[in-house]
Amino acid sequence: MIRTAILGASGYVGAELLRLLERHPALVPTRLFGDSKAGQKLGSVHPQIGGAVAALEVERFGPEALDGIDLVFAALPHGESQKIAAGILDRGCRLVDLGADFRLRDAADYARWYGEEHQAPALLDRFVFGIPELHRDAIRGAQAVAAAGCYPTSAILACKPLIDAGLIDPASLIVDAASGVSGAGRAVKEGTAFNTVDGSYSAYGLLTHRHTAEMEQELGATVLFTPHLAPMTRGILATCYAAAAAGEMDGDEPLRVLRQAYADEPFVRVSDEPPSTKWVAGSNGAVVTARYDPRTRRVVALGAIDNLGKGAAGQMIQCANLMFGLDESSGLAASGVFP
Amino acid sequence: MIRTAILGASGYVGAELLRLLERHPALVPTRLFGDSKAGQKLGSVHPQIGGAVAALEVERFGPEALDGIDLVFAALPHGESQKIAAGILDRGCRLVDLGADFRLRDAADYARWYGEEHQAPALLDRFVFGIPELHRDAIRGAQAVAAAGCYPTSAILACKPLIDAGLIDPASLIVDAASGVSGAGRAVKEGTAFNTVDGSYSAYGLLTHRHTAEMEQELGATVLFTPHLAPMTRGILATCYAAAAAGEMDGDEPLRVLRQAYADEPFVRVSDEPPSTKWVAGSNGAVVTARYDPRTRRVVALGAIDNLGKGAAGQMIQCANLMFGLDESSGLAASGVFP
Amino acid sequence: MIRTAILGASGYVGAELLRLLERHPALVPTRLFGDSKAGQKLGSVHPQIGGAVAALEVERFGPEALDGIDLVFAALPHGESQKIAAGILDRGCRLVDLGADFRLRDAADYARWYGEEHQAPALLDRFVFGIPELHRDAIRGAQAVAAAGCYPTSAILACKPLIDAGLIDPASLIVDAASGVSGAGRAVKEGTAFNTVDGSYSAYGLLTHRHTAEMEQELGATVLFTPHLAPMTRGILATCYAAAAAGEMDGDEPLRVLRQAYADEPFVRVSDEPPSTKWVAGSNGAVVTARYDPRTRRVVALGAIDNLGKGAAGQMIQCANLMFGLDESSGLAASGVFP
Amino acid sequence: MIRTAILGASGYVGAELLRLLERHPALVPTRLFGDSKAGQKLGSVHPQIGGAVAALEVERFGPEALDGIDLVFAALPHGESQKIAAGILDRGCRLVDLGADFRLRDAADYARWYGEEHQAPALLDRFVFGIPELHRDAIRGAQAVAAAGCYPTSAILACKPLIDAGLIDPASLIVDAASGVSGAGRAVKEGTAFNTVDGSYSAYGLLTHRHTAEMEQELGATVLFTPHLAPMTRGILATCYAAAAAGEMDGDEPLRVLRQAYADEPFVRVSDEPPSTKWVAGSNGAVVTARYDPRTRRVVALGAIDNLGKGAAGQMIQCANLMFGLDESSGLAASGVFP
Structure with a gap:
């Protein structure tokens, strides 16, 4: 005990x-x-x-x-x-x-x-x-x-293996993430009142959210981070964008890198499909996926967690x-x- | 195993x-x-x-x-x-x-x-x-x-001790209950589409819902039951009304009867305050409460559960x-x- | 002007x-x-x-x-x-x-x-x-x-013609109603925070809600009223129960009385089906319906409005x-x- | 008529x-x-x-x-x-x-x-x-x-003046947008069932959403577009990222360009604060804002509309x-x- x-x-x-x-x-x-x-x-x-x-x-x-x-x-x-x-x-x-x-x-x-x-x-x-x-x-x-932090966990799990594998340029990282309202804590304020949030999706903390620093430290990257508030209690989805680091690659190459990185992890699943935050609600799970877009030469990587899990x-x-x-x-x- | x-x-x-x-x-x-x-x-x-x-x-x-x-x-x-x-x-x-x-x-x-x-x-x-x-x-x-069934469980847990103790007239029972949408199961239909249900509260199955029979059997009562669909995924709250069976009683008498009945139960809590369905989301818990209204000589009893729990x-x-x-x-x- | x-x-x-x-x-x-x-x-x-x-x-x-x-x-x-x-x-x-x-x-x-x-x-x-x-x-x-008031409007519109027509016993009226959160006003408090209300259905103000007085005055009735908070911003549905006043009637008799009463009203619709609060969101409309249950000898009447409309x-x-x-x-x- | x-x-x-x-x-x-x-x-x-x-x-x-x-x-x-x-x-x-x-x-x-x-x-x-x-x-x-289309309208209104003014590089545009569920239409499917969407935020149509073409045409840009489904019925928020086209600028320069562009528009409002989709629910309004980030040398532009408005x-x-x-x-x- x-x-x-x-x-x-x-x-x-x-x-x-x-x-x-x-x-x-x-x-x-x-x-x-x-x-x-x-x-x-x-x-x-x-x-x-x-x-x-x-x-x-x-x-x-x-x-x-x-x-x-x-x-x-x-x-x-x-x-x-x-x-x-x-x-x-x-x-x-x-x-x-x-x-x-x-x-x-x-x-x-x-x-x-x-x-x-x-x-x-x-x-x-x-x-x-x-x-x-x-x-x-x-x-x-x-x-x-x-x-x-909650945002960093979702973005770092999605991007770290891609940076380690040299697939993406760490100087070009954009993290666009949506969080449930519980991330704002229990203190009452108008911005998190039911009537304000229900049916509402909005960005906040443009350019200055403090979780940027954690992402930059752990990823060794420069990050532009925009958090959003989604009308749900729990869950974070980070949608991350970065320039491909080197020459051409297969569209599924980032996915393969994620699969290899997390093969033995009990709580990180790699999904072919973009995850929903609800897949991990109330759990300690994380679901990640990624794709390379040859048209724009960028990689999109996503990570979903329960912000309270x-x-x-x-x-x-x-x-x-x-x-x-x-x-x-x-x-x-x-x-x-x-x- | x-x-x-x-x-x-x-x-x-x-x-x-x-x-x-x-x-x-x-x-x-x-x-x-x-x-x-x-x-x-x-x-x-x-x-x-x-x-x-x-x-x-x-x-x-x-x-x-x-x-x-x-x-x-x-x-x-x-x-x-x-x-x-x-x-x-x-x-x-x-x-x-x-x-x-x-x-x-x-x-x-x-x-x-x-x-x-x-x-x-x-x-x-x-x-x-x-x-x-x-x-x-x-x-x-x-x-x-x-x-x-889910509705019967919530109503029966709230009312059974009151009937057993002779506090309410079983011939007069009205059960008005609200359920989350998961109670309707996974089959897709317009009535449970997000756009239909979000921001919407409605009754259904007026007078004829089949769960009435279970309530009547287990409570030995005649029940008028109205189920409602609430814009949430999980949870049922049954609000039950019955005529007081006998003479005057203290407003908290039904509450005391519930406390005694469930004193040793691991999953049924008796609350002074009306419960929220969210208190039991994802759990096997039930929360019940009850009150006597001397003005109208009726008892109100409430039971909250997670319909999937x-x-x-x-x-x-x-x-x-x-x-x-x-x-x-x-x-x-x-x-x-x-x- | x-x-x-x-x-x-x-x-x-x-x-x-x-x-x-x-x-x-x-x-x-x-x-x-x-x-x-x-x-x-x-x-x-x-x-x-x-x-x-x-x-x-x-x-x-x-x-x-x-x-x-x-x-x-x-x-x-x-x-x-x-x-x-x-x-x-x-x-x-x-x-x-x-x-x-x-x-x-x-x-x-x-x-x-x-x-x-x-x-x-x-x-x-x-x-x-x-x-x-x-x-x-x-x-x-x-x-x-x-x-x-918002609750009284929904219940009165549903019940008044039935009382006027002598169909129901005004001494036996129970009003069970659910409201969206905007009914609680803009002041911030924990009970109306998004995280409290999302996924939650609960009763409040048991036996003592002040809107009871308006209903009793306008209906000439004795009313037991239980308000509930539903996880939606707008809308009220009142589900009303009363003993039939006299002998047997056809199950649709209350519906016919409502149709006659509101035939010329621009904002009150009478529906065969139980209404959803969403049918009247953002409008000045009200939708009512009613049914007689020969099994329990009670009438159920429902009224839906937008509490802010x-x-x-x-x-x-x-x-x-x-x-x-x-x-x-x-x-x-x-x-x-x-x- | x-x-x-x-x-x-x-x-x-x-x-x-x-x-x-x-x-x-x-x-x-x-x-x-x-x-x-x-x-x-x-x-x-x-x-x-x-x-x-x-x-x-x-x-x-x-x-x-x-x-x-x-x-x-x-x-x-x-x-x-x-x-x-x-x-x-x-x-x-x-x-x-x-x-x-x-x-x-x-x-x-x-x-x-x-x-x-x-x-x-x-x-x-x-x-x-x-x-x-x-x-x-x-x-x-x-x-x-x-x-x-709904997504293009939100992104185009936010970005067009910035491209016209030469503030951003049209070859670098990323549009990350979230939509309410009504955007998927009335046909029933499991992906838009209440139980699937409530409490859930997810991406879909990675790299291939057809609205990309409209954005590229009207903006004269290359666009990487990721749509998301948010647990709300109405509303779209597009959060757009682009590299600054030229040298340094003041952080509020994009905002000034938007204000000038939309000064006489009856339905487009320019906001200092990031807009919420709920500000325009049920209306024909659009709210846009933008900011330059000197740290990453990128512009963030946001546009909110009601997808059905x-x-x-x-x-x-x-x-x-x-x-x-x-x-x-x-x-x-x-x-x-x-x-």
Whole structure:
């Protein structure tokens, strides 16, 4: 039994972690932290949570609350983890952080994209970037993992093998992605009200979305990224465009490269057909595909995930499974909730 | 390992069974049957299904295909199970049937509501009505279970304790329920097209919906039932109205009766607040509540389930768990997929 | 040209009024009032509004702002109209108020259902209840109209002819209705966030919803009313149940009564089939139907409207058309936006 | 009064034409044609249509049926208009065709993208491409107009001024667009079933979508186009990417070019913020915006329309208004149905 604390338990990622841990053989939610709902029973914060865990109380976080805790999942607004990570790591806890705080290796990148100085740059080297398909071995040995953002996970899984294989020009990458509304978190605002979003598709964060930095770092690319909000709760589809790097190739060559790269992965499927986000809803799965267009000499690559699954809680658990030497798939579903 | 066959594997209930069995410790999907998709790999019929099971082939059913099978889940159009149930039972398989064929104890009721004579009335006595909260002991000893319909499950769970406690007049029951579109199955038709349903709420089957018969049988009541189609994929909420049976009572008396009835149930939660269908999406949970209105001397009782979970695949697995002496919760989630 | 002011211009009803007035031949939006958005251009408050009106500024209301105004549409939270109605009427403006303040004839009813004393009971007699199909002549001569609530409009249109014809027992009426989320207004809250509502159907306001009072007043009935929130932006369907008042009748008798009652109405259609809310989306239409069930001796009657159309802005304009002697259909659509 | 016939009256575009013509001062729907629903009353084919037109019968088309008809709106599957256009034009009717048949000036382009020889290439010169903002004068004098496709309309409106002004390299254009499901028409299929689409975002027609040809023709560009299906009924947003054509420019330079180009247009609004498709739902409006990214030296341009409005029925009526010398805005709304 691995005693697990969740920071940000009252948010959507917290809810998904708790749902998944209901069926996990080793990770046991033991302490739940959340500022705005502190003092309430979990069952009133998340009425969808059944079972014994619903009786736990959401607490206000303090480092002393981690006594006896083996693992901390942090799902906090960016900037918060930097303030508390040292205290968590010093107690010997393992930490999987979903914030943006420790994803960028270079503190200057953090300052540039997030508009503020990093408060704990000395800790950056202690974190491994949390996409197991890219950094599995490093995650296995890590005390601290910075789980990737949702948009980056979808785009990186679709494009990394194509860049590694030299098929596409990394200086030419465009990522056009659509996300479900849960990606915006639980805080209420007019932009995510039902009446605003229902029947509506829109772009936001033109040219400046912070997830660009993660994509550029992990892909070694220059990325123009446009996120969109789609009228659905969960799911991300990244549609990526890049110039072909070299001479002619067969239209299916990118697909073959993806198949080879992910042949042994338990959670990444390669599809002939463009995937639907719904194929992976509620799961830790990702589906990717790609095609070369000889007419325009460009490659199109697509990646679909559930932003709360492989894009958040699922990937956090997958990383934790590796860190504790468990079966990497423990507590995780490969099949989507469909329809 | 319990070797499990699924009849109707290419439909929505088949998909949900397969998703749930991915995480089940004992039931293993071994043979998959489905007429319209026979010959295709499961992965192309259900692209959301990951893992090894995706490589299984969907077959055309014949009784000989059940050699070595311990358990049959049947999710077929009504009328189909009657034709094959004897063959399945004679081979010694246990059978959980989701069709309407064996739910009504009296073949005359079947003829009245379904408009055709029952083809296997002699088998009716061998089936137990499949709501574990009502018939747990009988299910434990049964070879054959007729899992309840989705609408009846939601209404029966909300009303049965109130009738048993003598709080409401069973001759006065009105059930007004809304269902997600997956309840209509996978066959394509204009009435369930996205453009028809999106932004649309409507009633159907006025006065004549066949699920009325199940509610009347299990509740010992006369029921006026109006089903509605809501613009969502999953979920049923039944809002039930009945005249108070006796003299005055406290407004919360029905709530107390529900709490007592379901105190030890792993999947039925009693809520102070009216439940949302989303609290139980993707789970086997049910949430019920009730209130007495002294002004009109009526009781309102509500029950929410996922029509594909507690209303279909989840309940089928819960029944099978009981039939095989497994932990009743094996492979089933109490927590909903939220948001 | 009828110079028209809108109070509550920045809300959803304000938006719908402005959209409809774009095509109205006589009513011209001249002054727009709204507290929270005062000082902003309409085009930034409602980016969906095109044309010249988008350049108007939203102002903070003061009675002097009504100089030269012929007609005031008020779409304010309940309790607000009572404070300002006298000032508006004293200036000679005609007033169509959508608030609840002047709908109930008896100030005691207001106090009972709204939990506070009415501030202007002396004005109650000057208001006509605003459903033209019931009170057309009175509306024609009125200076002030209290347009009906959305839920009451749908239920009253479905049931009134049946009560008038003596078909149903008014003491036994149950109204079970589902509304789109726009009925909750533009203020942001977690209960109407996209992630909360998408894929979710739920009841609220059990036993105590204030619209009950309007239904009881206009129908002369005792009503148990349960509102539900459906995952759609617009639309209300009321499904109404009542005991048959007298002896046996033909199953279609209620339908014939509705056909006769609404034969000459431009906006009420009587349908053989149960209506979908989408048939009337964006329009001022209502669709009703009804059936008698000899088995349970009850009548089921259904009414569908767009809560922002016939349930709000459309009905307000229909009333104003009558008050000013215009064609009753001016600026109003009978056809729904479909799909 | 302009006597108007609609071919394809039972489809979605037919429905939208009929809804809009309810409020049109001159165009009167006189004959309605539709094969699959021939012989039915319009009111049963389109229950959302109110008013007198609902009593019209849908007929099977034959050229003699056009006696006395001034204007034909054709909304047919591609390939159908070619067979009947000559007959329509020879009778002296004006024709606005929404099919793809007469949009491409070069019959070879038609053959290449549609995979079949054009059956009436001699007629191509008689058709004007139907986007009034590009070809207003030619439309005014035309007997026949080929109204643009929905995707092309959104992308062309966003990009044409930028190409004309020399800001972007037309050889580098990528169009990534999302459409509501009504764009797929009324024919039922699993891909557009509610259960398939709800909660789902997906790409389709990779590299080969036929609307590419229209975009290339009207923009004089090479286009890589990826259409997506979003879980909403109406709306298209095109997000377009292109390399900057020349040296550095200010980030807002593309926005200024759009503002200048559309300053006098009644239906095209230029927005600082990225538009939502919902701003234009049910209207004939389009909203465009654009930005230059100095970091990647690319321009992003966005265009939002209602695929059934400015992308189909609205644009058809706008063209017809021009052809008959009416006010270009007759019967058309600039404001969207919101929320």
